[in-house]
Amino acid sequence: QVQLQQWGAGLLKPSETLSLTCAVSAGSLSGYYWGWIRQPPGKGLEWIGEINLSGSTNYNPSLKSRVTISMDPSNNQFSLKLNSVTAADTSVYYCARGQQYQILWGQGTLVTVSS
């Protein structure tokens, strides 16, 4: 069955760039949107953005100026970059599949921003 496995740096300093990658196993990137959602500790969910195989992207307007989502079809992966991070970006970041609702999720990566 299709699974998402994600990884990336878990501790950043303010102003650095968050970088996470999500690999899709036992499935194709084709035909779906792939995205990122985050959750501050003890709080709710915030949609960050999405991408499809054609490279079409949609971003949350609140993060758009700092976010880039890209795709690496040769490795069946997609990635998130969030620049100029602050403590407010401390969250568990999830990759997920789905343009409307998200039926498949990665395991989550806690990213902490601290000086």
Next chain:
Amino acid sequence: EIVMTQSPATLSVSPGERATLSCRASQSIGSNLAWYQQKPGQAPRLLIYGASARTTGIPARFSGSGSGTEFTLTISSLQSEDFAIYYCQQYENRPPITFGQGTRLEIK
């Protein structure tokens, strides 16, 4: 941006009883609403999409209803594994997709 408001914030229910969770959208979203269940340390799990369609493998005790701006998730007979946080999500008007703040369902 559509704001999703869930109520109550916390719901205390005894096992075997019925739980009713509410979600309200700041403007009409048709039936473009999903419900998720999240347990501690886990990713959210999709329960319901299209306001009332259950995802494969979700027990029949979970049901969703509503359209427009008012939605309900009902769990007909609570099992121990159902105690978790539940989130609603709209995908009618995107970007961005937006979530409610969650309802914590706890054991009474």
